[in-house]
Amino acid sequence: MGISIAKRILTYVLVLFGLSILIFVIARVMPGDVARMALGPRTPEATVEALREEMHLRDPIYTQYFYWLGDIFKGDFGVSIISKRPVLDDIRIYLPATMELVLLSAVFTAFFGIVLGVLSAKYSGKWPDAIIRIFSYFGVVAPAFFWAVLVMLLFAYLIPILPSSGRIGPGLTEPAHVTGMYILDYLLAGNTAGAFDALKHILMPAVVLSFGGISQAARITRTSMTENMMKPYASAERAYGIPENKILFKYLLRPSLNSTISVMALDIAGAFAGAFLVEQIFNYPGLSRYCLQAMLNKDVFAVSAVVMVFGVIFIVMNFVTDIIISVLDPRVRLAARGEA
Amino acid sequence: MNGTPHAGEGAAALPRKKRFENVRRAWYKFSLSKLSVAGLVIICAVIFVAVFQKWLSPYPEHVGAVVNFAEASAPPSFSHPLGTDTIGRDILSRILFAFRGALTMGVGVLAVVVPIGGVLGLVAGYWNNRGVSTFIMRLADVFLALPALILVLCVSSIMEPSLRNAMLAVCVCWWPYYTRMLFGIVVSIRNETYVRSAEILGAGYAHILFREILPNCLAPVFTKMTLDMGWAILLGATLSFVGMGEQAPTPSLGAMVADGINYLPDQWWMSVFPASAIMMIVLGFNLAGDGVKDMLSNVE
Numbered sequence: 001m002g003i004s005i006a007k008r009i010l011t012y013v014l015v016l017f018g019l020s021i022l023i024f025v026i027a028r029v030m031p032g033d034v035a036r037m038a039l040g041p042r043t044p045e046a047t048v049e050a051l052r053e054e055m056h057l058r059d060p061i062y063t064q065y066f067y068w069l070g071d072i073f074k075g076d077f078g079v080s081i082i083s084k085r086p087v088l089d090d091i092r093i094y095l096p097a098t099m100e101l102v103l104l105s106a107v108f109t110a111f112f113g114i115v116l117g118v119l120s121a122k123y124s125g126k127w128p129d130a131i132i133r134i135f136s137y138f139g140v141v142a143p144a145f146f147w148a149v150l151v152m153l154l155f156a157y158l159i160p161i162l163p164s165s166g167r168i169g170p171g172l173t174e175p176a177h178v179t180g181m182y183i184l185d186y187l188l189a190g191n192t193a194g195a196f197d198a199l200k201h202i203l204m205p206a207v208v209l210s211f212g213g214i215s216q217a218a219r220i221t222r223t224s225m226t227e228n229m230m231k232p233y234a235s236a237e238r239a240y241g242i243p244e245n246k247i248l249f250k251y252l253l254r255p256s257l258n259s260t261i262s263v264m265a266l267d268i269a270g271a272f273a274g275a276f277l278v279e280q281i282f283n284y285p286g287l288s289r290y291c292l293q294a295m296l297n298k299d300v301f302a303v304s305a306v307v308m309v310f311g312v313i314f315i316v317m318n319f320v321t322d323i324i325i326s327v328l329d330p331r332v333r334l335a336a337r338g339e340a
Numbered sequence: 341m342n343g344t345p346h347a348g349e350g351a352a353a354l355p356r357k358k359r360f361e362n363v364r365r366a367w368y369k370f371s372l373s374k375l376s377v378a379g380l381v382i383i384c385a386v387i388f389v390a391v392f393q394k395w396l397s398p399y400p401e402h403v404g405a406v407v408n409f410a411e412a413s414a415p416p417s418f419s420h421p422l423g424t425d426t427i428g429r430d431i432l433s434r435i436l437f438a439f440r441g442a443l444t445m446g447v448g449v450l451a452v453v454v455p456i457g458g459v460l461g462l463v464a465g466y467w468n469n470r471g472v473s474t475f476i477m478r479l480a481d482v483f484l485a486l487p488a489l490i491l492v493l494c495v496s497s498i499m500e501p502s503l504r505n506a507m508l509a510v511c512v513c514w515w516p517y518y519t520r521m522l523f524g525i526v527v528s529i530r531n532e533t534y535v536r537s538a539e540i541l542g543a544g545y546a547h548i549l550f551r552e553i554l555p556n557c558l559a560p561v562f563t564k565m566t567l568d569m570g571w572a573i574l575l576g577a578t579l580s581f582v583g584m585g586e587q588a589p590t591p592s593l594g595a596m597v598a599d600g601i602n603y604l605p606d607q608w609w610m611s612v613f614p615a616s617a618i619m620m621i622v623l624g625f626n627l628a629g630d631g632v633k634d635m636l637s638n639v640e
Contacts, residue, residue: 022483026494146619149615150615296497
């Protein structure tokens with residue numbers, strides 16, 4: 001197992017290296033004079049030339065790549081053209097917001113996806129199953145902005161109980177920075193009203209973001225649950241008189257979760273991409289919205305740095321999923337023990 | 341090199357009557373699920389509208405930069421069934437006109453991505469464990485390391501916003517999905533007897549790859565293509581939603597939703613109807629995709 005993990009890590013490092021080349025190439029194909037854009041049209045040519053020199057823009061492209069990579073390893077992602085701050089500082093501010101959003105939507109995805117999937121399997125062929133299956137079909141095909149428009153219309157305007165944009169209400173001050181996730185930071189500061197307000201702001205985007213994942217998880221859980229319900233051991237448990245719910249949630253759920261988890265992990269990682277739209281629509285100041293703004297404004301350094309961050313997150317997620325699956329599946333786990 | 345998956349290839353050798361019999365059987369399997377038929381109806385309707393948009397839309401002149409302040413922001417009514425936008429253009433007409441761009445997006449992307457990604461997958465699968473294969477598959481891994489949407493946004497942000505460039509950006513990011521899929525199938529069948537026999541008989545690589553292996557990989561490819569039509573259209577709508585797709589005044593569904601969101605909740609029709617149109621297209625291709633899967637599977 002140790003060797004296979006090491007091999008996998010090596011592959012991931014290679015992919016990451018390839019990704020850095022890809023991102024660099026995309027960022028440098030960007031038309032326009034980066035140094036001139038960074039300094040604005042009024043700066044004298046000599047200053048711009050000095051910056052070009054400093055950014056190694058006159059060197060051949062592969063030399064530039066190694067300068068860029070070296071800087072990244074030193075923790076220097078360059079300076080954002082829009083915010084005029086080091087990109088790393090911007091990432092520190094915006095990443096926790098996106099993390100908070102994605103984590104909350106991951107909780108929704110895991111909980112509702114599995115519960116709906118089990119219910120759907122339990123009432124297979126009856127009306128709760130039909131409703132859940134229709135919902136999950138629409139959850140998969142409808143784009144995030146469709147749900148965003150619908151949910152916003154419903155809960156921000158028709159029944160105005162949730163705010164439609166931002167992270168906190170206008171009357172509140174930001175919590176002291178600990179994790180950067182507002183709900184957590186407010187709770188740590190003992191400000192429950194603030195935490196509640198932050199939760200109200202994040203609720204709609206998180207729900208919208210989780211629709212796709214919930215639907216996928218529910219569909220896959222339903223399929224593998226109904227398959228497992230036919231197995232002889234399920235009939236044996238029923239014959240012993242074990243209550244149906246206990247059979248479902250205790251004995252049938254765990255072996256059914258393998259495929260759910262691998263798909264769910266991809267969906268949760270995909271939520272970082274979905275956040276590009278959702279954060280934009282709900283005006284939520286997270287890293288995805290920041291990245292989108294950077295793309296629209298051709299902010300080369302910010303885009304390449306943030307996309308690199310997303311790449312690392314995605315690859316780490318893949319790796320963690322592999323491990324979780326192998327830990328959950330006794331065959332894999334036992335085989336590993338036998339090897340060692 | 342002819343890398344395009346060809347529907348008739350396997351059936352071409354069969355006598356005419358048998359071939360018709362196959363079509364009939366395929367349609368029977370497809371039509372077993374009423375939902376797949378519904379999907380097919382939606383797709384046909386969308387294509388019909390896209391072709392005859394000029395005659396079908398009530399206000400064909402509203403497709404351009406027309407201003408009609410007298411009827412600006414009017415709610416749905418008999419003269420404007422889906423309402424009008426902020427400068428008085430009929431939303432129904434604009435949605436109907438946007439269908440052509442959406443379909444162009446889907447067809448254009450698939451026409452580029454399937455042959456390129458497919459041939460790379462065939463080559464990588466056939467010469468598995470060689471340098472070529474490793475190179476192609478690692479390259480695909482790099483492109484698959486990010487969610488498609490992020491990479492597509494990244495690529496299209498460096499180009500001028502237009503429908504053609506949006507298609508190009510999606511193509512750049514989409515080929516590895518077909519490469520990986522074909523790679524998996526080819527690796528599993530490349531040692532089958534019929535492939536071996538062809539090799540022993542001295543068949544050329546082109547013959548082995550395209551006449552022996554390819555026809556046996558097509559079923560899942562067709563299913564994926566049907567589904568991907570929907571996803572490509574959705575990606576195109578997403579790009580135009582953030583302003584990287586077709587530019588005004590040409591109507592595009594994503595841009596209409598983006599504009600309309602600013603006028604929620606009072607002028608809800610400006611965003612709800614275009615968003616529903618996108619959903620309907622994707623739904624159609626998804627339902628039909630399930631049908632294609634049933635049709636091509638061997639399980640009765």
